[in-house]
Amino acid sequence: MNKTKLPKGHAQRSPLTNENVSNSPQKPVDDSQIAVGVTPSIVSLQRYIGNSGMNALLAQGVTAGGGAIQRDWFDDATSAVSDTASGVAGAVSDAAGSAYDAASGAASSAYNAVSGAASSAYDAASGAVGAVTGAVSDALGIDGIIAQIEGVIRGIQREVESQIDGILSGIREEFSGLEELTTGDLSAIMELPPQIQEKAQTFIDKLMGGRGENVDELQALWDEWKPLTERLGEAMPQIDALKSRLEALETNLDPQIDSTNQLVEGFASNAESQIGTANVTLPDITPLKDMISRAVAALSVIPKALFAQVKAFIAGVKKFFLMWGKYCSLKNIGYPWFWLDLATMGIYRELARAAFKAGYSHYLPKAFIDNYVDLGGAYMMNEKDMGQCAVVADVTEAEGINFRQEALALFKTTTPAAPKAEKKMKFAALSVATTHGTLGSFHINFEGTLTANLFGDKDWEFNGTMNFHDLWDFDYSLLTLIGFGDGHRSFYGELLTASAAEFLPGTGFDINSANIPVTQSNKDREAEWSGKGIPGVPSRLARALPHEQKGEKGGETGGESNFEK
Amino acid sequence: MNDFQRLERLIGVKLPAALEKASVKLYADQPDPAYPPHTFYARVDADEQAYADLVQALGLTPVADSDLRMLLPGKWQTPQVLHLDWWTPALDTPPNAAGKPFGEKDANGDQAGWILAQFHDGYAYLRIYLGSG
Numbered sequence: 001m002n003k004t005k006l007p008k009g010h011a012q013r014s015p016l017t018n019e020n021v022s023n024s025p026q027k028p029v030d031d032s033q034i035a036v037g038v039t040p041s042i043v044s045l046q047r048y049i050g051n052s053g054m055n056a057l058l059a060q061g062v063t064a065g066g067g068a069i070q071r072d073w074f075d076d077a078t079s080a081v082s083d084t085a086s087g088v089a090g091a092v093s094d095a096a097g098s099a100y101d102a103a104s105g106a107a108s109s110a111y112n113a114v115s116g117a118a119s120s121a122y123d124a125a126s127g128a129v130g131a132v133t134g135a136v137s138d139a140l141g142i143d144g145i146i147a148q149i150e151g152v153i154r155g156i157q158r159e160v161e162s163q164i165d166g167i168l169s170g171i172r173e174e175f176s177g178l179e180e181l182t183t184g185d186l187s188a189i190m191e192l193p194p195q196i197q198e199k200a201q202t203f204i205d206k207l208m209g210g211r212g213e214n215v216d217e218l219q220a221l222w223d224e225w226k227p228l229t230e231r232l233g234e235a236m237p238q239i240d241a242l243k244s245r246l247e248a249l250e251t252n253l254d255p256q257i258d259s260t261n262q263l264v265e266g267f268a269s270n271a272e273s274q275i276g277t278a279n280v281t282l283p284d285i286t287p288l289k290d291m292i293s294r295a296v297a298a299l300s301v302i303p304k305a306l307f308a309q310v311k312a313f314i315a316g317v318k319k320f321f322l323m324w325g326k327y328c329s330l331k332n333i334g335y336p337w338f339w340l341d342l343a344t345m346g347i348y349r350e351l352a353r354a355a356f357k358a359g360y361s362h363y364l365p366k367a368f369i370d371n372y373v374d375l376g377g378a379y380m381m382n383e384k385d386m387g388q389c390a391v392v393a394d395v396t397e398a399e400g401i402n403f404r405q406e407a408l409a410l411f412k413t414t415t416p417a418a419p420k421a422e423k424k425m426k427f428a429a430l431s432v433a434t435t436h437g438t439l440g441s442f443h444i445n446f447e448g449t450l451t452a453n454l455f456g457d458k459d460w461e462f463n464g465t466m467n468f469h470d471l472w473d474f475d476y477s478l479l480t481l482i483g484f485g486d487g488h489r490s491f492y493g494e495l496l497t498a499s500a501a502e503f504l505p506g507t508g509f510d511i512n513s514a515n516i517p518v519t520q521s522n523k524d525r526e527a528e529w530s531g532k533g534i535p536g537v538p539s540r541l542a543r544a545l546p547h548e549q550k551g552e553k554g555g556e557t558g559g560e561s562n563f564e565k
Numbered sequence: 566m567n568d569f570q571r572l573e574r575l576i577g578v579k580l581p582a583a584l585e586k587a588s589v590k591l592y593a594d595q596p597d598p599a600y601p602p603h604t605f606y607a608r609v610d611a612d613e614q615a616y617a618d619l620v621q622a623l624g625l626t627p628v629a630d631s632d633l634r635m636l637l638p639g640k641w642q643t644p645q646v647l648h649l650d651w652w653t654p655a656l657d658t659p660p661n662a663a664g665k666p667f668g669e670k671d672a673n674g675d676q677a678g679w680i681l682a683q684f685h686d687g688y689a690y691l692r693i694y695l696g697s698g
Contacts, residue, residue, distance in 0.1 A: 392596070392644045396636055397694075402675040408632040432603065434596040434646065441600050459635060493599025522635055525642035533645040542598050 365437025387531025390434035434536025442470035473508025474501035625663035
């Protein structure tokens, strides 16, 4: 027997890796997308944590608050540039005109660099918003994600601040040179040629205009990010709770896995041991043995001829199963309850199926046996199947109502003035199927109209529909076997039913049928329907029974009574 | 046990002694041997007096006065799949026809079974339906 062992700690989380993160449907960011101005350290970081992780970190930094990029950083940077430029512009003299041009060019480059760095940071960050949501929803490795987010945000912030500092430092250096040139003669600024003043003003306007555009853009971004920030803020308690639950789960899982492993190992060990020695623990069969003993004792009162047949039948069945016993190697072979062991084998089911089906030549009992063994559930018969059951349908054999009294009462309501009377009726009648192994004793459900006619050719006539219903199972009675039954089945029938109940594995099922037209009058011996008069097919076993032989012949030849003289 | 005795046991009454030597045919309609017979057909050689004694012994009453007549004339026939050469009663319900409810009572207290009898052409015919049981 194969042992099934649960892997210990199988439910532990997988560590966050590039592979895990890259499963995100985010659009990959390659090196070419790293904007100018983002330092190699950021690129390295991105390579380390992957593009999705990078995006996640950026988004987290943007939205998580402390230690992350603030919306004011760009204002601060560009304000410094513009303030410096404004100051310089006012002090530039003709002598410093060329220097101013150079300085303004440097300032313009510096601004572009700052703007590029900010734009790059934004691009990277904006693409990460979706990834953050995905990362949050994926509870696995949430600690690592958050830690890496915070780390990378801090890194980005440092990088951007460093870039800005470097740029401003260069600008300040340039402008400090200008200041040195002009400090001595501030009044000269006023003497700048108009075209220089205009140029300076244009530069300032351009710088401020560009700053304004970027501020607007960042404001728009901020407006987008703010709700995300709020959402993430709202989600954080849930993430924390999820973390706690996962931690608790991990804490609790280990002992459960250990316990399960022990159970599995114990079960497997026990099962192997038992199977190895054929010491499978059987249910307490003492009551069953007692019942069998009583039944055997009761059999002594049965006529010897019949008893001999029953004994031969049981011996035959036992011999059949003993033939297969050598394949079982189980301990109960040779005992009356040997079948308890055989019943544990899959092969037994098919053997039993074949054995019982061999008792019939008609397709319906074979289909019912298959349905029983295969746990097929409710079985629906069509009109052809109904006919093949070979049933005598008879409304006068209704149960629960006295049909003849109902018919007479209705008939008495008729008068010469109103010679016809009708009554809606719905009732069931017991019947016996002549094709053995099909419905046995079962109920026919009738529904229709009973018509009484004072002057008609028929005193009464029923017109309606009927369907068959039966529960196909093997609810045998030991009382009947020992001669104290309710007479529902014959001894032979009870023995057959008991054999099936004990030897044929399966589950009982309901048999229903189509609803088909039916009619019957007081002139009919039985109801008129499509299946009327179809001869039944007896089972192979029933054909071997002496009294059945006489019955069949009595019917076929129309000859003698079916009792021994 | 001969058919006469079986018929006595089936009906549960002692039949007239005059009929003890009579030829009796008895058929149990048992569509499936797994279940008890539900209808018996019996024919007894008899004359009118012997039939009258039989009716009295069985406690039968004229069917014209009972609800049993609602079963007739159809119930004089056997089912289509059952053919008995010797079962040849009159199908037009002779005036001597008699019957009575029979068998165990159902949930409503009615006897679902019944016995129908008639004398025809030198024979007493008995159709005994045991009910749904």
